[in-house]
Amino acid sequence: MSQHSTTYVPKSAFGKWFESRLPIAGLVHSSFIAFPVPRNLTYFWTFGAILAFMLVSQIVTGVVLAMYYTPNAAMAFQSVEHIMRDVNYGWLIRYLHANGASMFFVAVYVHIFRNFYYGSYKAPREVLYILGVIIFLLMMATAFMGYVLPWGQMSFWGATVITNLFSAIPVVGETIVSYLWGGYSVGNPTLNRFFSLHYLLPFMIAGVVALHIWALHVPGQNNPTGIPIKSGKDAVPFTPYATIKDIFAVVVFMLFFAYWVFYMPNYLGHADNYIPANPAVTPAHIVPEWYFLPFYAILRAIPDKLGGVIAMGAAIVIWCFMPWLDTSKVRSTAYRPLYKQFFWLFVVVCFLLGWLGSRPAEGWYVIASQICTVYYFAHFLIVLPVLGFVERPLPLPNSILESVMGVQKGGAGVPAGANAEPNTKG
Amino acid sequence: MAETTTHVAEPTRRDFLYIATGAAAVVGGATLVWPFVQSLAPDAATVAAGAPVEVDLTPIAEGQIVKVFWRGKLIFIRHRTAEEIKAAEDVNVASLRDPQADSARVKEGKAQWLIVYGNCTHLGCVPLGQQGEYHGWFCPCHGSVFDTSGRVRGGPAPINLPIPPYAFASDTKIIIGQEATA
Numbered sequence: 360m361s362q363h364s365t366t367y368v369p370k371s372a373f374g375k376w377f378e379s380r381l382p383i384a385g386l387v388h389s390s391f392i393a394f395p396v397p398r399n400l401t402y403f404w405t406f407g408a409i410l411a412f413m414l415v416s417q418i419v420t421g422v423v424l425a426m427y428y429t430p431n432a433a434m435a436f437q438s439v440e441h442i443m444r445d446v447n448y449g450w451l452i453r454y455l456h457a458n459g460a461s462m463f464f465v466a467v468y469v470h471i472f473r474n475f476y477y478g479s480y481k482a483p484r485e486v487l488y489i490l491g492v493i494i495f496l497l498m499m500a501t502a503f504m505g506y507v508l509p510w511g512q513m514s515f516w517g518a519t520v521i522t523n524l525f526s527a528i529p530v531v532g533e534t535i536v537s538y539l540w541g542g543y544s545v546g547n548p549t550l551n552r553f554f555s556l557h558y559l560l561p562f563m564i565a566g567v568v569a570l571h572i573w574a575l576h577v578p579g580q581n582n583p584t585g586i587p588i589k590s591g592k593d594a595v596p597f598t599p600y601a602t603i604k605d606i607f608a609v610v611v612f613m614l615f616f617a618y619w620v621f622y623m624p625n626y627l628g629h630a631d632n633y634i635p636a637n638p639a640v641t642p643a644h645i646v647p648e649w650y651f652l653p654f655y656a657i658l659r660a661i662p663d664k665l666g667g668v669i670a671m672g673a674a675i676v677i678w679c680f681m682p683w684l685d686t687s688k689v690r691s692t693a694y695r696p697l698y699k700q701f702f703w704l705f706v707v708v709c710f711l712l713g714w715l716g717s718r719p720a721e722g723w724y725v726i727a728s729q730i731c732t733v734y735y736f737a738h739f740l741i742v743l744p745v746l747g748f749v750e751r752p753l754p755l756p757n758s759i760l761e762s763v764m765g766v767q768k769g770g771a772g773v774p775a776g777a778n779a780e781p782n783t784k785g
Numbered sequence: 786m787a788e789t790t791t792h793v794a795e796p797t798r799r800d801f802l803y804i805a806t807g808a809a810a811v812v813g814g815a816t817l818v819w820p821f822v823q824s825l826a827p828d829a830a831t832v833a834a835g836a837p838v839e840v841d842l843t844p845i846a847e848g849q850i851v852k853v854f855w856r857g858k859l860i861f862i863r864h865r866t867a868e869e870i871k872a873a874e875d876v877n878v879a880s881l882r883d884p885q886a887d888s889a890r891v892k893e894g895k896a897q898w899l900i901v902y903g904n905c906t907h908l909g910c911v912p913l914g915q916q917g918e919y920h921g922w923f924c925p926c927h928g929s930v931f932d933t934s935g936r937v938r939g940g941p942a943p944i945n946l947p948i949p950p951y952a953f954a955s956d957t958k959i960i961i962g963q964e965a966t967a
Contacts, residue, residue: 516926519909520908520910523909543827544858552825639852641910643925644925645925664941667941720940
């Protein structure tokens with residue numbers, strides 16, 4: 360896949376015969392066994408593996424649920440209750456799937472903020488990073504359509520509110536919305552096509568994940584210092600070090616997941632979704648799932664329909680420009696004393712937006728949402744570009760090894776010529 | 786300088802074939818996409834089910850709002866009180882976000898009957914009747930406020946609640962989905 364490609368030599372005669380026809384064992388060996396991993400990675404670097412596990416978990420539980428679910432407006436709600444009450448272990452599989460979506464987003468948000476903190480989005484990892492943003496958008500679409508399938512009140516009104524976002528588009532908006540619905544309002548054709556797409560999109564995610572991992576294996580992983588691997592001493596082989604660490608992290612995450620599934624399976628959902636869809640009554644308080652709340656707060660903060668939709672879209676699209684908006688040469692926030700404060704302020708603002716998204720759209724909540732929205736965009740458009748020029752970063756260690764072991768005395772240090780970044784050549 | 790290679794090759798029959806093949810592929814591709822996109826549009830059964838519906842107004846008491854459906858869309862039929870009509874008429878039309886006189890939103894001589902679509906023009910929630918600052922409607926989702934004429938007076942909704950096509954068949958009966966020329 361990249362410079363450290365195949366040192367793999369098959370031992371058996373069959374292995375040699377097969378490898379010369381399909382070199383997949385060599386690919387696995389170079390990507391997941393011999394692949395050099397920075398020796399200073401923390402547990403924040405295990406969330407990629409956790410996300411891969413969650414994707415598989417969602418696909419497995421989802422495929423089974425699809426065997427019992429009926430995508431028809433008259434029967435969908437009943438079929439979900441059938442899964443919960445009659446199907447053997449249906450309750451478990453559905454709770455795993457519903458809570459699994461939340462766990463997926465917990466892991467992806469940790470993954471994203473780890474990337475923001477350690478500057479993983481910067482050169483040479485821009486394409487890797489933008490593929491990640493695409494995965495996140497696909498996840499949002501998948502989660503939204505999945506939430507519509509039980510055809511409860513929140514399903515129906517969530518679908519109505521989100522599809523109506525497209526009606527903000529001038530001139531063709533109304534036509535686009537009726538093409539999304541397959542009718543004059545959210546109805547059976549809408550449910551059918553959402554089911555079809557909800558089944559399709561996870562496989563598209565899997566495809567982009569393959570590209571994401573491929574793009575990761577070209578420059579290699581970033582690490583808490585943000586400086587690249589300069590010698591073999593900076594790295595350890597993927598197997599066993601990263602393999603075992605990832606498996607351990609996945610198991611710990613499964614405990615967290617299991618806690619939700621077995622002790623509070625409905626905590627992250629809405630009671631209103633156990634009421635069958637009723638197009639004549641909107642629930643008193645419509646809120647999306649928790650993982651959409653910050654974006655929902657931004658949507659509501661703008662007192663203009665088209666403006667709100669644009670702001671909400673821009674809140675994610677702006678991520679794609681981060682590699683170029685951030686003018687600092689230093690990747691890791693650990694060496695950026697000023698940015699560190701702005702980073703945590705940004706985290707606080709994101710949590711605040713999430714909380715505000717769960718509040719009704721009235722009174723000072725609206726004003727607070729507007730202030731937070733302005734700050735959210737200012738972080739990308741002002742803080743990131745300006746800090747690169749005014750901030751004085753802390754001195755970087757000479758190598759990953761030095762950051763872990765301290766400065767080595769005698770010949771163990773890094774050769775002076777190794778300061779060039781081998782990885783930026785792409 | 787660079788003009789040393791001014792030799793312009795005659796278009797050959799092969800060039801023509803390339804262009805013709807490319808054009809056929811583009812037109813053919815676009816033609817093939819068309820039925821797939823069109824399949825997303827409301828189907829024949831849905832369109833057929835969108836025929837006009839009759840509504841009897843006699844059971845609707847003064848001050849009451851009744852919900853009916855036409856084409857799967859919610860419609861409010863509001864029997865307005867004299868006060869509500871006055872409140873709707875006594876408004877400086879120019880000050881509105883979507884300026885429209887109350888008289889343009891009801892049928893002549895039938896000012897007590899307000900018939901509007903029941904989905905907020907923001908994102909389609911169902912506003913709650915007799916609530917909000919103007920006692921018209923208040924949308925619980927994002928806080929849009931409508932007056933007793935269904936006109937937007939606050940919040941994120943961009944336009945007034947639209948008026949569906951309808952006509953009075955008699956003093957106590959309307960046909961929703963039919964324009965008022967009959």
